[in-house]
Amino acid sequence: MSSLIEVRGIKKAFGDLAVLRGVDLDINKGEVLAILGPSGSGKTTFLRTINFLGPANEGTIRIGDIQVDCKQATKKEIYGLRKKTAMVFQNYNLFKNKTVLQNVMEGLVLVQKMDKKEARERSIETLNKVGLGERLDYYPSQMSGGQQQRASIARALVLNPEVILFDEPTSALDPELVGEVLQVMKEVAETGITMMVVTHEIGFAHDVATNVVFMDGGRVVEQGRPTDVIDHPQNERTQQFLGKLSA
Amino acid sequence: MKQFESFINAIPKLISVIPSTLLLFLGIIGVGIVLGMLLAWVRLKGNTVGNVLVNIYISFIRGTPLLIQILIVYFGLRAIAVNGFGNQNATRWPAALFVFIAYSLNLGAFLCETFRSAYTSVDFGQVEAGMSINMKNSQIFWHIIFPQAARIALPNMSNLLIDDYKALSLAFSIGFIDIMGRGEGLAGLTKGVGAVGIYLAVAALYWLVCKGLDIVFRRVEWGLSKDIRVAQAAVAHQTS
Numbered sequence: 001m002s003s004l005i006e007v008r009g010i011k012k013a014f015g016d017l018a019v020l021r022g023v024d025l026d027i028n029k030g031e032v033l034a035i036l037g038p039s040g041s042g043k044t045t046f047l048r049t050i051n052f053l054g055p056a057n058e059g060t061i062r063i064g065d066i067q068v069d070c071k072q073a074t075k076k077e078i079y080g081l082r083k084k085t086a087m088v089f090q091n092y093n094l095f096k097n098k099t100v101l102q103n104v105m106e107g108l109v110l111v112q113k114m115d116k117k118e119a120r121e122r123s124i125e126t127l128n129k130v131g132l133g134e135r136l137d138y139y140p141s142q143m144s145g146g147q148q149q150r151a152s153i154a155r156a157l158v159l160n161p162e163v164i165l166f167d168e169p170t171s172a173l174d175p176e177l178v179g180e181v182l183q184v185m186k187e188v189a190e191t192g193i194t195m196m197v198v199t200h201e202i203g204f205a206h207d208v209a210t211n212v213v214f215m216d217g218g219r220v221v222e223q224g225r226p227t228d229v230i231d232h233p234q235n236e237r238t239q240q241f242l243g244k245l246s247a
Numbered sequence: 248m249k250q251f252e253s254f255i256n257a258i259p260k261l262i263s264v265i266p267s268t269l270l271l272f273l274g275i276i277g278v279g280i281v282l283g284m285l286l287a288w289v290r291l292k293g294n295t296v297g298n299v300l301v302n303i304y305i306s307f308i309r310g311t312p313l314l315i316q317i318l319i320v321y322f323g324l325r326a327i328a329v330n331g332f333g334n335q336n337a338t339r340w341p342a343a344l345f346v347f348i349a350y351s352l353n354l355g356a357f358l359c360e361t362f363r364s365a366y367t368s369v370d371f372g373q374v375e376a377g378m379s380i381n382m383k384n385s386q387i388f389w390h391i392i393f394p395q396a397a398r399i400a401l402p403n404m405s406n407l408l409i410d411d412y413k414a415l416s417l418a419f420s421i422g423f424i425d426i427m428g429r430g431e432g433l434a435g436l437t438k439g440v441g442a443v444g445i446y447l448a449v450a451a452l453y454w455l456v457c458k459g460l461d462i463v464f465r466r467v468e469w470g471l472s473k474d475i476r477v478a479q480a481a482v483a484h485q486t487s
Contacts, residue, residue, distance in 0.1 A: 053375055079381060087379040093372035097394045097474055107380035110390065141478035152376075159380060 004029040004194055005163060010049055010059035010070070012042075019045045020056065021218035027163070027211075032195045034205035034226065037215035038241055043198040044090075046215065047165050050196070051085045052078045064162055086156035090168040092148040094140040100127065100151045101136040107159050126158040127151070130184050146177030150184050157188060164188070166197040182208075202245055206230050214238045253433075253441030257448040261429050265456060268425045271343055272412055278351035279411075283358025290363050301359070308356035313349075314417050320349035321421045342423040350411060350418075357407050358400075365400035366392065398471040405464035409457050416453075426452050 005027040012020040019042045027033050035043045048054035049070070050061060056070040066080040086107075094103050101123055108119035127133055130150040140148050149169055156164050169185065170178045182201060186208050189195055199205060205212050206226045213223040214235065222235040233239045286305070289297040308316065324345060328337030369392050377387035416427030424432070430449035434442040469476075 051379055053378060082379065082381045085379070087376075089372060089376060089379075091372050093370075093376035095373055095376065095391050097391065099474075106390070107382070110386050111381045139474040139477055141474060155376075155380070165379075 003027055004031075004064060005050075005196075006060075006062040007050070008060045010046065010056045010061070012045060012049060012054070012056045012058075019218050020049070023059070023215075023218070023220055025213065025220065025223075027194060027196065029162075029194055030192045031211055032189045032209045033197065034209035034212045035196065035198045035215060036200075036202070036205060036212060036229075036241070041215040042218040043215050044167055047167050047196060047198050050163075050165055051082050051087060053087070084162040085165055086159050086161040086163075087165045087167065088149070088152050088156050088169050090171050092140070092145070092152045092172075094148055094152055094155070096140050099137050099139055100132060100143070100154075103140070103151060104155045104158050107155065112159070123154070123158055126154045129157070129187070130154045131180075144177060145173045146180045149173065149177075149181045153181075153184055153188065157193075161193075163194040163196060166195060166199070168198050168200065170199070170201060202230060202242070214241070216241075249441050250444035250447075253437065253444035254448045255444075257430065257433050257445045258452070260433060261426050261448055261452050264424055264426060264429045265452065267343075268415060269456070271347060272415065274347055275350045275354060275411070276408060278347075279354030279358055282351060282355025283362050286355060286359035287362040287366060290359065291366060305356045305359060308353055313353055313414055314420060316353055317345070317349045317418060317421060320352070321345040324348070342418065342421050345421060346415070346418045346423045350415070354407065354411055358404060361400050361403045361407065362396070365396040365403075368399055369395045394471065398468065398475070401464065401468045401471065405461065405468075408464070409460055412457060412460060413453055426456075 003026040005025070007023060007025040007027075010020050010023040011018070023042075023046055025033075035047065037043050045054060049056040049059075050063075052073065055073065059070045061068050061070065061081065063081055063084045066077065066084065068077045068081055094100075095106065098106065101120070104123040104127060105116075105119045108114040108122060109116055112119075114122070124133065124136065127136060130153055132147060132150055132154065135143065135147060135151075138147075140151070143151070153164075153169075166185070170181050173181060178201070182204050185195075185197070185204070189208050197204070197209065209226050211223065212226045212229040213220045214229060214233070214237070215221065216235075216237045222229055222233060222238045229238065230242060233242055286301050289301045293301070321342075325337050325340070328334040328340075373391050374387055377391055382390070415423070415425040418425060419428040419431060422428075426449050430445050434445045437445070
């Protein structure tokens, strides 16, 4: 069976600093992949190469039927990749001048050219799913971080992408608000949508993810099922990292 | 009593020039804003050469008195038209035309910096969010950045525009008649008697027009800042 996402030889440097030194990954449809690793290991940088927000210098990315060589990606190819993906950011990045409902509708109306009425219905439906059905006309500035992040999950979800990329979705949140976001992510995962999640939430990775990769020094150093990687890490760096977390 | 009488008498005569100057001023605002946006765009996205040229232009406009700029445009353009293109009619072109050009060029340079700083103050994360859902650059600009940047730019812009309206009084030097010009004319006719009353009337009318402009700008700002208002109301509610 061929995988949904196939990443080969991704390399990226900021000036002289090599951040990604050749990342290979295969992700199957419906998989929830947690990407773990210490700060500076390249997790976020890697995730941002997938939708070309931070293009890689080298390597290939295939999502479904779209294959892109990072060295010579065309606008059309990047557009194609982004069409199959959506992203949830660490700082939510909601459009501040738009209400929650408008934030979610924006992609449907402007990008997918969906009829406004239908876009509205779909958006409300999605916002209900993330528990924000009562907050449609709120502006981001009126909401808690947890609510904003749930809205941004709705903004990604409504586009019905092949894969949703989560970039440390709970790292900017109050400890009290982390739970509500993880709960929504868990519910999203249960719908069978493919997810790539850069996170420090080991509990989430353990309980919700179907696969875990551990990155260090710009490479994937260990991968497998969460019960294997997290409970019985083989790699020395993984052992150190997880040991610190549980200590 | 004499001053009061000349004050009253001057008012209708001074008011008569306001509609045409306001119309001209609207044109200056329009061209100034477009020019300011173009210049800001070059400064933000342009190459080195474009940046250097825009910087020189802005430093010239900001570093020289407006009066000099008016005179350069007035005599410069006429000389070019007459000597360069053999257009003898140029000497009869209305002063308003030169005022329009000089003030638009001036306003554009000042607005450029206002717009540029407003643009950079909208956080880039929202641009990335737009990119991630495949919005076009133009959509990201007009739907997300522009509304927020406009609100940030507006108070500064209002200041510049109000200053600019008052600065139309300088255009008297090339024969353009605004409130000031008309007032000077009236004061000249009275041979100095009642001049204070006339100048007070001039001041009062400038003040009225500027107050009117201020009200308009505030109304626009209010309309653009609904999201900010609700947020402030929420904070006020929590802290009360």
